[in-house]
Amino acid sequence: MAGETINIKLKIWRQAGQGKPGKFESYEVNDVSVDMSFLEMLDVLNENELKKGNDPVHFDHDCREGICGMCSLYINGKPHGPKHGITTCQLHMRTFKNGETIVVEPWRASAFPVLKDLMVDRTAFERIQQAGGYVTISTGGVPDANEIAIPKTVADEAMDAAQCIGCGACVAACKNASAMLFTAAKVSQLAVLPQGKAERKRRALAMLEQHDSEGFGACTNTGACEAVCPKEISITHIARLNREFTRAAFSGSETDYTN
Amino acid sequence: MSLESKIPAGPLAEKWEKHKFNVKLVNPANKRKFTIVVVGTGLAGASAAATLAELGYNVEAFCFQDSPRRAHSIAAQGGINAAKNYQNDGDSVFRLFYDTIKGGDYRSREANVHRLAEVSTEIIDQCVAQGVPFARDYGGLLDNRSFGGAQVSRTFYARGQTGQQLLLGAYSALSKMINTGKVKMHLRKEMLDVVTVDGAAKGIVTRDLVTGKIESHAGHATLLCTGGYGNVFFLSTNAMASNGSAAWRAYKKGAKFANPCFTQIHPTCIPVHGDYQSKLTLMSESLRNDGRVWVPKDKKNQKITAANAVKLPEEERDYYLERRYPSFGNLVPRDVASRNAKMVCDEGRGVGVTGLAVFLDFADAIKRDGKATIAAKYGNLFDMYKQITDDDPYEVPMMIYPAVHYTMGGLWVDYNLSTNVPGLYALGEANFSDHGANRLGASALMQGLADGYFVIPYTIGDYIATLPLGKAVDKSHPAFAEAEKAAQGRIDKLLSIKGNQTPDDLHKKLGHIMWEYCGMSRNKEGLEKARGLIQELRVEFNRDLKLIGSNEELNMTLEKALRLEDFLELGELMVIDAHNRSESCGGHFREESQTEEGEALRKDDEFNYVAAWGYAGEGKDPELTKEVLEFENVKLTQRSYK
Numbered sequence: 001m002a003g004e005t006i007n008i009k010l011k012i013w014r015q016a017g018q019g020k021p022g023k024f025e026s027y028e029v030n031d032v033s034v035d036m037s038f039l040e041m042l043d044v045l046n047e048n049e050l051k052k053g054n055d056p057v058h059f060d061h062d063c064r065e066g067i068c069g070m071c072s073l074y075i076n077g078k079p080h081g082p083k084h085g086i087t088t089c090q091l092h093m094r095t096f097k098n099g100e101t102i103v104v105e106p107w108r109a110s111a112f113p114v115l116k117d118l119m120v121d122r123t124a125f126e127r128i129q130q131a132g133g134y135v136t137i138s139t140g141g142v143p144d145a146n147e148i149a150i151p152k153t154v155a156d157e158a159m160d161a162a163q164c165i166g167c168g169a170c171v172a173a174c175k176n177a178s179a180m181l182f183t184a185a186k187v188s189q190l191a192v193l194p195q196g197k198a199e200r201k202r203r204a205l206a207m208l209e210q211h212d213s214e215g216f217g218a219c220t221n222t223g224a225c226e227a228v229c230p231k232e233i234s235i236t237h238i239a240r241l242n243r244e245f246t247r248a249a250f251s252g253s254e255t256d257y258t259n
Numbered sequence: 260m261s262l263e264s265k266i267p268a269g270p271l272a273e274k275w276e277k278h279k280f281n282v283k284l285v286n287p288a289n290k291r292k293f294t295i296v297v298v299g300t301g302l303a304g305a306s307a308a309a310t311l312a313e314l315g316y317n318v319e320a321f322c323f324q325d326s327p328r329r330a331h332s333i334a335a336q337g338g339i340n341a342a343k344n345y346q347n348d349g350d351s352v353f354r355l356f357y358d359t360i361k362g363g364d365y366r367s368r369e370a371n372v373h374r375l376a377e378v379s380t381e382i383i384d385q386c387v388a389q390g391v392p393f394a395r396d397y398g399g400l401l402d403n404r405s406f407g408g409a410q411v412s413r414t415f416y417a418r419g420q421t422g423q424q425l426l427l428g429a430y431s432a433l434s435k436m437i438n439t440g441k442v443k444m445h446l447r448k449e450m451l452d453v454v455t456v457d458g459a460a461k462g463i464v465t466r467d468l469v470t471g472k473i474e475s476h477a478g479h480a481t482l483l484c485t486g487g488y489g490n491v492f493f494l495s496t497n498a499m500a501s502n503g504s505a506a507w508r509a510y511k512k513g514a515k516f517a518n519p520c521f522t523q524i525h526p527t528c529i530p531v532h533g534d535y536q537s538k539l540t541l542m543s544e545s546l547r548n549d550g551r552v553w554v555p556k557d558k559k560n561q562k563i564t565a566a567n568a569v570k571l572p573e574e575e576r577d578y579y580l581e582r583r584y585p586s587f588g589n590l591v592p593r594d595v596a597s598r599n600a601k602m603v604c605d606e607g608r609g610v611g612v613t614g615l616a617v618f619l620d621f622a623d624a625i626k627r628d629g630k631a632t633i634a635a636k637y638g639n640l641f642d643m644y645k646q647i648t649d650d651d652p653y654e655v656p657m658m659i660y661p662a663v664h665y666t667m668g669g670l671w672v673d674y675n676l677s678t679n680v681p682g683l684y685a686l687g688e689a690n691f692s693d694h695g696a697n698r699l700g701a702s703a704l705m706q707g708l709a710d711g712y713f714v715i716p717y718t719i720g721d722y723i724a725t726l727p728l729g730k731a732v733d734k735s736h737p738a739f740a741e742a743e744k745a746a747q748g749r750i751d752k753l754l755s756i757k758g759n760q761t762p763d764d765l766h767k768k769l770g771h772i773m774w775e776y777c778g779m780s781r782n783k784e785g786l787e788k789a790r791g792l793i794q795e796l797r798v799e800f801n802r803d804l805k806l807i808g809s810n811e812e813l814n815m816t817l818e819k820a821l822r823l824e825d826f827l828e829l830g831e832l833m834v835i836d837a838h839n840r841s842e843s844c845g846g847h848f849r850e851e852s853q854t855e856e857g858e859a860l861r862k863d864d865e866f867n868y869v870a871a872w873g874y875a876g877e878g879k880d881p882e883l884t885k886e887v888l889e890f891e892n893v894k895l896t897q898r899s900y901k
């Protein structure tokens with residue numbers, strides 16, 4: 001209800017820098033409006049801490065609308081917190097009870113080293129993307145946009161996959177720290193569209209190879225990633241990636257399969 | 260000093276084609292001998308960096324996020340305009356040009372806007388080729404919608420995530436070029452200064468946000484693609500770290516800042532709900548297609564809740580937009596809708612706990628079309644609204660209030676997108692170029708990509724071709740060391756203040772001043788007062804800023820303080836510009852300049868110019884240069900939505 005406030009306790013992972021030791025610290029924040037977002041609550045905590053002369057809790061964020069993928073946070077043991085289909089920045093304090101203790105940790109995966117407190121380094125995702133997450137064309141000289149009709153269902157399927165915001169929650173949730181959902185989303189988007197078909201073999205192989213070399217684990221189909229993905233990317237995309245990989249690995253040319 | 264816009268001669272529709280032929284070319288084999296620094300990798304920067312690298316230039320690109328994919332462009336929802344006329348409803352390059360010029364209230368250049376409309380069609384082709392999954396109809400062709408009151412359907416979209424999909428397209432092109440080694444991408448690095456040598460831009464100084472390291476990067480040309488400065492107001496729909504620093508630092512190195520007071524205030528945002536509020540969320544403009552805007556007629560119902568509003572009888576409601584603008588009704592342009600919302604709230608008829616909100620009601624639309632139809636159109640927006648406010652728009656009216664959204668002002672650029680500092684360019688929201696005094700919906704994405712994919716790759720050659728071949732920019736030039744030292748000095752100074760107010764405390768104060776006196780409605784006395792208040796606030800900042808920690812670590816409080824220091828100066832320039840322009844146009848409403856009916860009154864005799872401000876030194880008033888606008892193809896009319 002509007003106007004209502006709660007008091008909460010926080011246990012937050014503090015770590016001064018990469019490779020430095022870290023530990024949980026306890027905090028209390030009182031009179032938290034239930035209409036606040038979770039990150040606004042952390043802002044309030046940080047303003048209080050700063051005024052006391054303490055270093056604020058560092059966390060990544062930018063759009064605060066659930067679209068840039070910058071925010072992270074493992075909240076009470078779940079990436080992006082207890083609610084389904086949203087990011088941390090879209091979580092509101094009305095989700096929590098008065099007096100509740102909330103545990104906040106960074107994403108934990110060896111491929112995502114902690115930079116400070118709750119901020120991690122996700123540049124491994126950049127390198128997976130660079131390995132093949134594109135259509136190799138240059139600016140200009142492309143056909144008219146309506147030259148190829150793409151069935152609505154195919155376009156919608158590509159869009160479902162393209163919604164991934166690259167947040168890394170899938171990795172954080174996975175006991176193998178696998179980034180297969182992230183990788184599959186990009187491979188899948190481009191594999192279903194006619195524009196991406198010409199190099200689908202190369203793309204699948206290159207992105208998977210990069211995925212493995214970054215130290216992400218293998219996928220054992222537990223589905224934990226799908227359950228926490230704020231954009232509800234489906235694990236059927238991983239199945240498609242596996243098919244892409246198998247075909248690519250056992251076929252000679254780019255074009256000898258048509259689907 | 261006069262400013263040369265370099266608009267090519269000849270008929271409007273032929274200018275760009277002719278110019279492309281006339282600009283100097285750089286031999287393909289020579290391009291690799293030149294390095295271009297690209298600051299910012301949102302739509303404008305990513306598209307520019309990728310394309311320049313494809314052409315053969317070496318590119319050093321920068322962003323302050325941990326990935327180019329997270330630039331503020333990602334948040335754009337509505338769509339992107341293009342004059343494809345796929346719907347056969349009478350659209351054309353000329354119509355898009357005309358709508359954009361008129362929408363901008365005749366304060367932009369004809370030639371630039373026409374070029375924008377021309378290349379708009381190529382943007383869509385390019386994005387589709389990259390695999391951007393635009394919405395399609397059942398026949399498999401691209402779908403369009405009408406947006407922001409436009410008379411034709413020319414807006415392309417990808418669910419409610421158009422900016423995201425366009426940015427991911429540009430990011431994919433950029434990633435491809437990073438992989439080839441032609442682009443070196445610098446993440447989490449923030450530009451602190453532009454370096455000039457003999458008056459020309461030769462690179463930048465950055466701070467590594469993880470280690471605090473200050474370092475120089477040299478280039479034959481530098482492109483600033485750093486977005487808008489709406490966050491000068493503290494609260495806006497922009498992302499938290501969006502800032503004006505790059506443009507501001509360029510200004511202090513000699514680049515002119517054009518029309519800084521032109522800000523767009525978007526009418527449909529979720530109202531402020533408390534002091535802790537960190538940003539404002541935009542609710543798509545499309546909601547006004549079916550929602551009806553109202554407040555109670557009687558002041559005694561001020562601050563009525565949404566739940567009680569449902570019970571308020573029809574005759575006690577004032578559908579003020581429908582009443583005042585019978586022909587456009589709820590679909591009046593953004594500036595008109597915003598101003599009217601402020602007016603009714605100022606009269607004491609605002610709703611919700613703060614009294615600073617109006618209703619956007621879907622009850623009639625649901626009655627007329629059924630809940631399912633409304634859900635199909637707006638379901639995701641209704642869910643988002645509920646997520647944030649805990650109110651259900653299917654049951655009670657939404658509450659909305661205007662919020663700062665976009666800045667039309669920016670660095671002054673000529674037709675080549677070059678600032679008046681040789682070798683320094685500005686693209687995307689960071690320049691002032693195409694939207695005049697008011698931007699139409701779905702045209703910022705278009706402009707960012709036009710600048711990056713299709714304009715700069717041609718126009719930069721004109722400058723690069725004049726440079727001596729094979730001469731690398733020398734980072735050991737003392738100008739680089741000086742700029743690094745100055746940046747370090749600024750940081751040391753801020754860290755040594757050791758006062759009591761956090762950057763957010765001070766930024767909120769600045770935001771209040773800007774919103775109160777340089778927001779939706781402005782007047783001479785208010786602007787004069789604001790200037791004094793901002794100057795006082797700067798003194799307060801320099802005396803009482805509280806920071807913690809050192810430069811040599813991840814220090815988000817320091818980052819905020821550096822951005823705020825620039826906002827505190829930029830805010831004053833906005834106020835000076837608003838004071839100078841004593842006419843009303845577009846998003847800039849001067850109370851002294853209105854018709855008897857209270858509508859905006861433009862003064863073309865006096866103000867038909869771009870106000871380009873130049874830095875004159877610490878403590879000195881900025882210098883105004885006027886670039887007079889010439890209209891040969893459109894007739895200037897007063898906008899009317901009655």
Ligand SMILES: Cc1cc2nc3c(=O)[nH]c(=O)nc-3n(C[C@H](O)[C@H](O)[C@H](O)COP(=O)(O)OP(=O)(O)OC[C@H]3O[C@@H](n4cnc5c(N)ncnc54)[C@H](O)[C@@H]3O)c2cc1C
Nearest residue numbers: 299300301302303323332337338450486687688701703704
């Ligand atoms: C909520 C919202 C919805 C919108 N919806 C639409 C819409 O539907 N249609 C439309 O046309 N427009 C829309 N807009 C406007 C549009 O999104 C922006 O104007 C546009 O995306 C700006 O793109 P840009 O490339 O110029 O800048 P940005 O995307 O803002 O990119 C700025 C880049 O600069 C970098 N940067 C900034 N400063 C520095 C520095 N000092 N050092 C290093 N790097 C720096 C950032 O890291 C980033 O990479 C919307 C805007 C908002 C806020």
Ligand code: SF4
Nearest residue numbers: 164165167168170229
């Ligand atoms: S697949 Fe989902 S959880 Fe993983 S990065 Fe993408 S959006 Fe985040």
Ligand code: FES
Nearest residue numbers: 062064069071089
């Ligand atoms: S801050 Fe952008 S998704 Fe959360």
